[in-house]
Amino acid sequence: MIGYYLKRIVSALFTLFIIATLTFFMMRAIPGGPFTREKPLPPQIIAQLNAKYNLDDPVIVQYFNYMKGIATFDLGPSFKELGLTVNDLIRQGFPGSMKVGFVAVMFIILFGIPLGIISALKQNKAIDHVVMVMATIGVTVPSFVVATLYIYFISSRISWIPITGLSNPLAYIGPAIALSGYSLSYVARLTRSSMLEVLRQDYIRTARANGLSEFRVIGKHALKNAMIPVITYVGPMIAAILTGSFVVERIFSINGIGRYFVESVNNRDYTVIIGMTVFYSALYIVMVLLVDIGYSLIDPRIKLGRKSGD
Amino acid sequence: MSKILEVKNLRTTFFTHLGEVQAVRGISFDLDEGGILGIVGESGSGKSVTSLSIMGLVDEPGKIVEGEIFFQGTDLTKLDHKDMMQFRGNEISMIFQDPMTSINPAFTIGNQLREVIMAHSDLNKDQAHERALELLKMVGIPDPESRIKNFPYQFSGGMRQRALIAMAIANNPKLLIADEPTTALDVTIQAQILELMRDLKDKINSSVILITHDLGVISEICDKVIVMYGGMIMEKADIKNLFAHPQHPYTRGLLLSIPTNVTGKKKRLIPIEGSPPDLMDPPSGCPFSPRCPHAMEICLKKAAPLFKISETQEASCWLHHQDAPEVSGMVKVEGEQS
Numbered sequence: 001m002i003g004y005y006l007k008r009i010v011s012a013l014f015t016l017f018i019i020a021t022l023t024f025f026m027m028r029a030i031p032g033g034p035f036t037r038e039k040p041l042p043p044q045i046i047a048q049l050n051a052k053y054n055l056d057d058p059v060i061v062q063y064f065n066y067m068k069g070i071a072t073f074d075l076g077p078s079f080k081e082l083g084l085t086v087n088d089l090i091r092q093g094f095p096g097s098m099k100v101g102f103v104a105v106m107f108i109i110l111f112g113i114p115l116g117i118i119s120a121l122k123q124n125k126a127i128d129h130v131v132m133v134m135a136t137i138g139v140t141v142p143s144f145v146v147a148t149l150y151i152y153f154i155s156s157r158i159s160w161i162p163i164t165g166l167s168n169p170l171a172y173i174g175p176a177i178a179l180s181g182y183s184l185s186y187v188a189r190l191t192r193s194s195m196l197e198v199l200r201q202d203y204i205r206t207a208r209a210n211g212l213s214e215f216r217v218i219g220k221h222a223l224k225n226a227m228i229p230v231i232t233y234v235g236p237m238i239a240a241i242l243t244g245s246f247v248v249e250r251i252f253s254i255n256g257i258g259r260y261f262v263e264s265v266n267n268r269d270y271t272v273i274i275g276m277t278v279f280y281s282a283l284y285i286v287m288v289l290l291v292d293i294g295y296s297l298i299d300p301r302i303k304l305g306r307k308s309g310d
Numbered sequence: 311m312s313k314i315l316e317v318k319n320l321r322t323t324f325f326t327h328l329g330e331v332q333a334v335r336g337i338s339f340d341l342d343e344g345g346i347l348g349i350v351g352e353s354g355s356g357k358s359v360t361s362l363s364i365m366g367l368v369d370e371p372g373k374i375v376e377g378e379i380f381f382q383g384t385d386l387t388k389l390d391h392k393d394m395m396q397f398r399g400n401e402i403s404m405i406f407q408d409p410m411t412s413i414n415p416a417f418t419i420g421n422q423l424r425e426v427i428m429a430h431s432d433l434n435k436d437q438a439h440e441r442a443l444e445l446l447k448m449v450g451i452p453d454p455e456s457r458i459k460n461f462p463y464q465f466s467g468g469m470r471q472r473a474l475i476a477m478a479i480a481n482n483p484k485l486l487i488a489d490e491p492t493t494a495l496d497v498t499i500q501a502q503i504l505e506l507m508r509d510l511k512d513k514i515n516s517s518v519i520l521i522t523h524d525l526g527v528i529s530e531i532c533d534k535v536i537v538m539y540g541g542m543i544m545e546k547a548d549i550k551n552l553f554a555h556p557q558h559p560y561t562r563g564l565l566l567s568i569p570t571n572v573t574g575k576k577k578r579l580i581p582i583e584g585s586p587p588d589l590m591d592p593p594s595g596c597p598f599s600p601r602c603p604h605a606m607e608i609c610l611k612k613a614a615p616l617f618k619i620s621e622t623q624e625a626s627c628w629l630h631h632q633d634a635p636e637v638s639g640m641v642k643v644e645g646e647q648s
């Protein structure tokens with residue numbers, strides 16, 4: 001078991017190394033640099049800036065220096081946000097993104113899964129149709145539309161709900177709804193179809209034949225099996241949601257890291273791009289590992305580190 | 311002998327969007343206390359639907375549209391969900407065909423056994439655990455103390471069926487319904503499981519309905535048999551008469567279609583020509599008429615009533631009517647019965 005985790009951690013580090021390397025060289029391969037402007041800067045200034053950030057070293061030297069930094073959790077300086085390091089940016093932005101993301105994830109789990117279950121149990125009844133239509137809308141309507149509608153119809157009309165910022169707990173509702181809309185709908189659909197599949201299984205009939213209450217048949221025997229595909233989706237989804245959204249954070253004026261993913265690319269801010277990518281990948285890998293652990297808890301056939309089978 | 315189960319004119323239909331599938335079309339039979347009743351018939355003849363009707367477990371869009379099912383005097387078809395739950399897994403239990411899929415893969419054998427025990431008794435968890443161990447021993451699972459902690463995937467098919475039998479008998483049911491309990495298993499395991507069931511039946515003093523398409527199995531452990539075809543009963547008989555003088559052309563066909571090396575002689579298998587009726591639009595007369603070598607005009611118009619051949623044998627075939635042509639072995643009887 002411990003050997004298994006060790007192996008997973010080593011392979012995760014290796015994956016991060018590959019990702020950092022690829023991002024590093026891909027960024028350098030794209031024409032233009034952090035100091036490219038529409039109105040070009042005088043060459044001496046560019047040379048000075050390049051010297052300041054060691055961008056005049058051979059690329060391979062830059063690469064080794066950069067990797068050395070990463071190994072000590074130093075993601076380097078930002079070329080655009082003067083005086084700030086990538087670590088600073090993450091430290092400033094991640095808490096906001098994470099808090100909103102956490103509320104969004106809670107929405108997804110607390111509403112998406114139960115709605116999916118209810119829909120499955122009431123298959124083809126009115127409530128099922130209502131939930132599924134809403135889920136389809138939720139999957140197709142973009143977050144900025146949800147955010148705008150929310151502000152227009154709700155927060156701008158109800159004085160005690162703040163429109164922007166995260167000044168009080170109620171302020172989280174809007175961004176969390178906008179952020180969770182897609183995944184919540186997706187999880188509801190996934191739960192429904194998985195539940196319907198499981199309810200057809202022979203062991204559900206056995207549970208009923210054994211005289212168990214419908215509550216036990218659904219809540220115990222069906223649910224545990226039905227959650228397997230849902231967990232597969234929810235794990236990586238959490239990584240994506242916790243790292244924020246450019247659009248949602250913009251609309252609600254939240255100080256998060258979502259915007260760096262977009263702005264850094266526009267600015268050719270090399271270190272921020274790589275830093276964000278590595279940060280996101282690390283979070284993603286951790287979530288996938290948690291999903292694997294979740295699997296082994298739900299489905300006994302999956303033994304960590306061992307091939308399944310009889 | 312008193313009856314543990316009396317099924318009267320049971321009709322179960324599936325209302326699918328393609329049309330009504332009349333899976334069971336007005337069947338009546340009963341089961342003596344302590345008896346073992348076999349139900350045979352080709353695939354699709356309504357055997358499983360009959361047993362699920364008794365359990366109150368007919369899947370949507372199926373419904374019992376007519377008839378009564380008396381279990382020790384209580385009409386099960388009149389019970390609501392909650393009352394029926396008290397019977398299932400307690401007074402009446404069922405064992406299913408495929409042990410690989412009929413047991414929940416996500417919980418240990420012990421967990422699932424304790425759950426059934428506790429659902430129908432006042433035992434606490436420890437007592438239920440003791441009882442579960444005892445049950446595993448009864449069904450012949452070696453080393454129950456460690457096996458009880460296993461998940462189903464750690465059990466072979468035969469062991470799973472034993473575990474499922476343990477669940478079924480956990481609360482000493484008075485009626486045990488086994489729907490092809492050995493079909494999915496190896497031949498050697500089949501014999502062991504049947505042996506076990508016969509054994510347990512005596513130990514817990516219950517009555518059994520055994521569904522199978524294997525007449526060999528029937529001949530070994532049942533005392534009475536129902537032959538079903540197209541959702542109807544073709545013949546009801548005690549085991550001796552059914553094999554010695556079958557009184558329905560379909561039963562004869564079935565007997566000819568099984569290898570008879572049981573009796574020493576190797577005979578050629580003679581399959582019954584044709585295929586079972588379409589239950590969406592069943593023939594209005596005798597369901598077997600399209601395949602019956604003796605079919606007469608009346609057979610196409612009207613299904614035959616059950617003719618009482620003897621105290622222990624009834625057959626639904628017009629050949630028993632006084633005016634029917636002679637067919638060797640078919641007994642003519644006075645008047646039509648029920």
Ligand SMILES: Nc1ncnc2c1ncn2[C@@H]1O[C@H](COP(=O)(O)OP(=O)(O)OP(=O)(O)O)[C@@H](O)[C@H]1O
Pocket residue numbers: 324326331332333351352353354355356357358359360369370371372523589
């Ligand atoms: N859920 C359902 N929906 C529609 N039709 C059904 C359903 N379940 C059973 N039937 C139909 O009812 C008829 C009887 O089926 P049943 O399962 O009782 O047959 P069986 O005698 O048990 O056959 P087998 O030997 O294959 O198990 C079949 O024609 C089948 O198609």
Ligand code: SF4
Pocket residue numbers: 558559560596597598599600602603604605606609614626627628629
């Ligand atoms: S009733 Fe007619 S068709 Fe049916 S089995 Fe008898 S002879 Fe054949």
Ligand SMILES: [Mg+2]
Pocket residue numbers: 357358359489
């Ligand atoms: Mg069947």
